[in-house]
Amino acid sequence: MNSQVDVAVMIGSGVPASLQALGKRVCWVVLVNGERRGTAFASRTEAQECRAAWLEQLRDTDRPGAARQAG
Template identity: 75%
Template sequence: MTNQVDVAVMIGSGVPKSLRALGQKACWVVLVNGEQRGTAFSSRVEAEECRTAWLAQLGANLGTRQEHAQRAS
């Protein structure tokens, strides 16, 4: 199974109240297969770091599943 991991920007009322209270007018979120995972980030750099971690985790899980499948056959 292939997973899609993206970074999306949210603007205006899509920004959580806690960030709007700090003056943020935009934030970034990580989407895994189209669903938001985790928190909203105040910078794209933070969101990209989280995206990289998700890709590594999903890749590790895929490798583990493939190893189990090979052993079973």
């Protein structure tokens, strides 16, 4: 299974209230197959790190025999 993992930017009213309260007008989110996963990030670097973790997890899941090795 090939999953698409992206980082998207949210601007203005799309930014969660918690980040707006800190003066942030921009945030980044991770999308897996077009669906938002996890929290909004205050920096693109944090979102890219989360994206890398998702890619690693999905890579492990997609490996043949991965389910048998996990248990």
